[in-house]
Amino acid sequence: MSTFLVSVGIGLATAAILALSAVAFTLEYAVSRVANFAHGELLTIGAYAAYTGQRFFHQNVAAAALVAAVAGCAAGLVMNAALIEQFRGRSAITVFIATLGASLVLQNVLEIIYGAANVSYSFAQGGLHHIGPFLWTTSNIEVILSALAVAGLIYLLLQRTKFGKAVRAVSQNRELAQVSGIPARRVVMGTWALAGAIAGFAGFTLADTIGTFGPQLGFSFLLLTITAAVAGGIGRPYATLGGALLVGLVIQVAGTYTNSAYQLVWAFGLLVLLMLFRPNGLFVRKSATAVRA
Amino acid sequence: MYWVSVVTEAGIFAILALGLDVVWGWAGDFDLMFYGYLALGSYMTMVLTIGKPIPPVQYIIGWRLPYPLALLLAVLVVVALAAVIGAIALRNLREIYFAVTTLSAVTALYLLVENYTPLFDGYNGVYGLINPGQTALNLTYNGYRIVFLAVVLVLLALIYLLVERLSASPFGRMLRSVREDEHAAAAYGRSVFWAKYRAYLFGAALAGLAGGLFAVFISAFNPSAWTPQELLVIYAAILVGGRGNPRGVIAGVFVVYIGFIELTRFLPSPASRPEFGPAMRQILIGLLIILMLKFRPEGLFRERLNVDGRRGRRLGGAGVPASAGEPTGAAAVSGQADAKEPDARERSPQ
Numbered sequence: 001m002s003t004f005l006v007s008v009g010i011g012l013a014t015a016a017i018l019a020l021s022a023v024a025f026t027l028e029y030a031v032s033r034v035a036n037f038a039h040g041e042l043l044t045i046g047a048y049a050a051y052t053g054q055r056f057f058h059q060n061v062a063a064a065a066l067v068a069a070v071a072g073c074a075a076g077l078v079m080n081a082a083l084i085e086q087f088r089g090r091s092a093i094t095v096f097i098a099t100l101g102a103s104l105v106l107q108n109v110l111e112i113i114y115g116a117a118n119v120s121y122s123f124a125q126g127g128l129h130h131i132g133p134f135l136w137t138t139s140n141i142e143v144i145l146s147a148l149a150v151a152g153l154i155y156l157l158l159q160r161t162k163f164g165k166a167v168r169a170v171s172q173n174r175e176l177a178q179v180s181g182i183p184a185r186r187v188v189m190g191t192w193a194l195a196g197a198i199a200g201f202a203g204f205t206l207a208d209t210i211g212t213f214g215p216q217l218g219f220s221f222l223l224l225t226i227t228a229a230v231a232g233g234i235g236r237p238y239a240t241l242g243g244a245l246l247v248g249l250v251i252q253v254a255g256t257y258t259n260s261a262y263q264l265v266w267a268f269g270l271l272v273l274l275m276l277f278r279p280n281g282l283f284v285r286k287s288a289t290a291v292r293a
Numbered sequence: 294m295y296w297v298s299v300v301t302e303a304g305i306f307a308i309l310a311l312g313l314d315v316v317w318g319w320a321g322d323f324d325l326m327f328y329g330y331l332a333l334g335s336y337m338t339m340v341l342t343i344g345k346p347i348p349p350v351q352y353i354i355g356w357r358l359p360y361p362l363a364l365l366l367a368v369l370v371v372v373a374l375a376a377v378i379g380a381i382a383l384r385n386l387r388e389i390y391f392a393v394t395t396l397s398a399v400t401a402l403y404l405l406v407e408n409y410t411p412l413f414d415g416y417n418g419v420y421g422l423i424n425p426g427q428t429a430l431n432l433t434y435n436g437y438r439i440v441f442l443a444v445v446l447v448l449l450a451l452i453y454l455l456v457e458r459l460s461a462s463p464f465g466r467m468l469r470s471v472r473e474d475e476h477a478a479a480a481y482g483r484s485v486f487w488a489k490y491r492a493y494l495f496g497a498a499l500a501g502l503a504g505g506l507f508a509v510f511i512s513a514f515n516p517s518a519w520t521p522q523e524l525l526v527i528y529a530a531i532l533v534g535g536r537g538n539p540r541g542v543i544a545g546v547f548v549v550y551i552g553f554i555e556l557t558r559f560l561p562s563p564a565s566r567p568e569f570g571p572a573m574r575q576i577l578i579g580l581l582i583i584l585m586l587k588f589r590p591e592g593l594f595r596e597r598l599n600v601d602g603r604r605g606r607r608l609g610g611a612g613v614p615a616s617a618g619e620p621t622g623a624a625a626v627s628g629q630a631d632a633k634e635p636d637a638r639e640r641s642p643q
Contacts, residue, residue: 031340035389035393040300052340083583086587087586087587090586091388092388092389093323094586094590096388096389096392098582098583098586099589100525100582101529101578101579101580101581102583103579104578104579104582105575105576105580108572108573108575108579109572109576112448112566112569112576115573116568125453128486223393223396226393232392256431259408261404261574262404264401264404265401265404267407268400269401271393271394271397272381272394272398273391275386275393275394276381276384276386279385279390
């Protein structure tokens, strides 16, 4: 059993969580053209909701995950209505700064409710399993499988339903979609609800994988999320999954061979390189790389 | 003495805010690295003045230079780092891409300082810069603090005058034209990168200076003193005062610092919940940012532009001609635009 393959296995688990978070981030961007800096707080809200929920549902992991998703969904709806829609038509950087302020507010509201100290779930992590060359806990496997399931569902939703078609139209051009008879405001709302639910669920899986968490959980994961989203190409849900895979593997493998405290430094190195050389993502055809935000 | 300390702190942060306003207010670059420059300035001033480390404490350099010389060297080190970061981040990246890059840089710096102990003793930080020159000047502790306040205020006044002069200079006008419309400014023969780069280095130098003063103010510096989120308070202050207007920026810092320090003193902080007070303060800062952006993005004091040496002409709506299809760069330089729409400059030209 080589160290390298074990770290690849852990990298895949990290990538799964990252993929969930980054897909939600990119969906928000696709319909609202905003780099949502308060996205991390959607994860944190999901994680804390599951923490509150486990008191009522005890060892039921599925119920806790559902609670996290519902809370994230509600938070996404509120965030869209109370913040993002209020700043419609303003420059991207203005909305970005506003979400930065919102992130500060939400983090500290959570701190007041739950305290600054870290909390943890009481779910069992399950035993270790050797699967092929990898070494995973039961909850690692659950996370990876659920991420694949969510990715599949998003694909079906975006490609095969009327709602998905509307989302794609709105993300191309909101005004044009509106005049074509698509209820753009409702589609945006629906997308935020979806993104919030995915983010809430991602927050639960992240907190469960790390073990303990505090009000900064989502914020500290945000930069990794943005790195994954940029790697894939912001606003492109499928490419984002590839970006998450890349970033998850890079930080785990690099973190295994260097001090793990510097994991994030590797991610940022990657992010800066990507933004300098492939600002529109890795998986973009050359002809499509001219546009810049 | 309480007020001396409050005003000193506000004065130091006013210097920092003036620097940040050159970068964000004039050149239009939303920099999240900025608090890192203050931190580096503070650390460098410390390790250049407090002498060799006594094990197990460890940090680099460990000289015993006179304070003013150390301050100067610290500023140079900060400018050197800004030269590297700026060369990478300002070349092609704008707006959110620039913000995310600088946030990555400051987080990487933070992780490095926190985890790599030979640099600045990791989480413990460096300490021991206690009132440099107190014995030479033959002052009591309180007397020294008052003299230090005077030094900070004199420096602030000098920097204010310098910034006002720069603001009215061709350099200040060029930065604003670059901010309003890079392509128009480039078409008028301005080197966009150099304009932004010089503004960035100037801003970083002020941050380094503020850091060196901050080192004397708190006499110890460790990672808990500079989470990158502290920078949001400075942005809130600039937003309140008026982005791009040096006088407004200073007013904003004093209003936000003194207002918030005084307001949050009256918040109930039960002994069982020590985090309540600071958390409320952060919530108020966040709300302040959102509300200012929503309802009064130009701040209490609108940006002014001196045209042909005349004072008091208002710029405010330099973004207006962009919608009229006229090159904004020219408008900003000749200053023909009067304030029509308060948040016109918030809109980016498509």
